[in-house]
Amino acid sequence: MTYLLGIDGGGTGCRAALADMDGHVLGVGKSGSANIMTDMNTARLNILDATEAALIAAQIDPSAISSISAVLGLAGANVGGNSAQLQAMLPFKNSLVYSDGVIALQGALGDHDGTVVILGTGSAFVSRSGADIRFAGGWGFNVSDLGGGARLGRDLLEETLLAHDGFHPSSPMTGAVMERFGGNPHRIVQFAHSARPSDYGSFAPMVFDYAAQEDKVALAILRKTVGQIEEGLDAIMAGTPMRLSLLGGLGPLYEPLLSPRYRARLQKPLNDALTGAVQLAVKNFAEVTVGVIYG
Amino acid sequence: MTYLLGIDGGGTGCRAALADMDGHVLGVGKSGSANIMTDMNTARLNILDATEAALIAAQIDPSAISSISAVLGLAGANVGGNSAQLQAMLPFKNSLVYSDGVIALQGALGDHDGTVVILGTGSAFVSRSGADIRFAGGWGFNVSDLGGGARLGRDLLEETLLAHDGFHPSSPMTGAVMERFGGNPHRIVQFAHSARPSDYGSFAPMVFDYAAQEDKVALAILRKTVGQIEEGLDAIMAGTPMRLSLLGGLGPLYEPLLSPRYRARLQKPLNDALTGAVQLAVKNFAEVTVGVIYG
Structure with a gap:
């Protein structure tokens, strides 16, 4: 056997x-x-x-x-x-x-052709056309993984400090982050000093939660990030009728934020x-x- | 004595x-x-x-x-x-x-009042008005230090990988970076895995060099970064006639890139x-x- x-x-x-x-x-x-x-x-x-x-x-x-x-x-x-x-x-x-x-x-x-974007702590694009499988993105937190939870979380901490300095507007979300660090920006610096990607990623759900409440900073972070994901899709899928699935913990959260041209091609993962x-x-x-x- | x-x-x-x-x-x-x-x-x-x-x-x-x-x-x-x-x-x-x-x-x-922006591997804003000294930025590479050499270098590596994936346009500069890593994106990933801020910062002069040759990716990185520096200046200096000096290794390189409203206030460090x-x-x-x- x-x-x-x-x-x-x-x-x-x-x-x-x-x-x-x-x-x-x-x-x-x-x-x-x-x-x-x-x-x-x-x-x-x-x-x-x-x-x-x-x-x-x-x-x-x-x-x-x-x-x-x-x-x-x-x-x-x-x-x-x-x-x-x-x-x-x-x-x-x-x-x-x-x-x-x-x-x-x-x-x-x-067995369908198409593209998946894996959106967890990191991110990666995988695309198949017949026997041909292409990868893109996914080079890691430091210099890639746009759209992944670690990058979202890091963006959120950066925006919180920019708001603290008065360089960018504050919002209920940046206020909530600052409160989590006891109102002390140095504690954000300490956190960031030793944070692993998954530590940054733990802040990613906050961005989606606050965006649902129309938080302006959350919406700005997600607008930028969805733009980055779609730049990838434009490069891989432009002009094809390929199907698209968003995977990983953040995949379902990104689905409603995609532009209509990509939302129309979304398929739930089989x-x-x-x-x-x-x-x-x-x-x-x-x-x-x-x-x-x-x- | x-x-x-x-x-x-x-x-x-x-x-x-x-x-x-x-x-x-x-x-x-x-x-x-x-x-x-x-x-x-x-x-x-x-x-x-x-x-x-x-x-x-x-x-x-x-x-x-x-x-x-x-x-x-x-x-x-x-x-x-x-x-x-x-x-x-x-x-x-x-x-x-x-x-x-x-x-x-x-x-x-x-003894003049005014603002200095320290642009080395990191970045920081310091401003004085009478006895009042204010700090902003400078919270470190991971979540701050916009405009510093480490952030510029990291941006350059990120753009090189985005160009490799076809997500962003390539340029002579991204080609030169890729060549430095033997044409192998995995070697960029390895570098980034253990790179300290000063390691990323070693790539910053390239961005200014290529921008001087009208490299489109270099110009885009500097346009974004100068925008970030000026957001800080807007918050600190808006509507004042304060003097401004750019310090650190990158200070003189940024000077000609500032908007006229800030270039007009530049003073060589005494x-x-x-x-x-x-x-x-x-x-x-x-x-x-x-x-x-x-x-």
Whole structure:
């Protein structure tokens, strides 16, 4: 008996879905972070932990691991030789390592062509046209990831200090942020000194909440940010009838803010990224190409 | 015999000027970094090293240190209780600790009222009207310091990646940056992962150089950035005839880019920050207030 496995691994955790050769999920498991750029070995261990949990959930003997054909979608897989390096370290019968964006796109669009924008702490654009998959953005918090929660949160803190200095207008939102830091701008500076992207990202929901209340600073931040997202879409989708899905925690929050030309193409994601990984495992390892006889 | 001392201390180094009670400089010395927010004790040691070097240069016995009245302008002095804490640790007869912005303003404007914008790796606005000194900006690279070299450099790397993705137009400048990273965007990501503000700042001169050659991306970055600087000036100077000086390594580069309304008020800095510290020492410790008899 052989099995298929889908893995969805990122900075916050790793999920595994064990499936039969038709793609029916038999058991799922999860474990810790699996970003192969940050830490290859931790990623490998967490991939194996999640897989073992999925095997146990499916009541299948762990020794079956060597008969598994796996598709892994992992953060950091698109950098340098990371994928090949990990592939060689895995105990599965077959392993295919993709960027996490590829399984997210497959999950969201199924077999349709189109574009997904992943809007979580970071951001990334993934687009498919036939066999051609293109990535854009997603180069990280410091110099990219426009539209992601970390950039939104950082913008909010910057605007709060600009309002404190009287350089930009204040608003109920900047007042609320200042209050969270005890009215002391130096505490914002201290926070920013050691803040990770996810720490900045924790402020992102505030921007959407206050925008819903017509907060002028919140609206200005989102106007700028939606403009940046649409510049990306203009570059990728202009003049095509491609479908579009916004994924990640912030995806649904951005949907109503898009311009009509993109709102009209929005499709709810069909499935999640883990399901996308299982689908790709079916495609790569299980589908029998049926010969069709014409005539 | 008593002496005056001016100290100019920041992240990259500390300078000391020993002067007589009229403010005539007798000897100068320098040492390493003296940012009291980053490391109070290192700052203290480097202040003493620079002072000793100034005493030696002036051929004065180091034991004279206890008869010195000092004005220190230090990065990080405006945060919390830093100034008071350092003041208590110094061996001088009298010590006054100011933010580095205060001595820079005194040096640049002398006794005139007005505004200085310090544009180095970071940025800060300091403004004086009579006895009232106001600070704005300068909250650090992550959430402030608009117009500083680090922000310019980071903008340049961001634009280079946006051009790589086809989201924004490329230009000779973005091409040159990409070439510096071997044509590999992942190497920009790696650089950004561990880059300090000064590392980003090393790219700032490129932006001015290419703008002089009409590079469209360089011009767009500087147009945005000059706008941000002028928003600060609008808040501080609007409707006043105040004089304005741009200081720091980038100050002279920004001067020709300002709008006419601010270019008209530009004054070359009268002196440097170290001279400003000595002047403040004279004012605080040496000037005899002459009683005027009216009637």
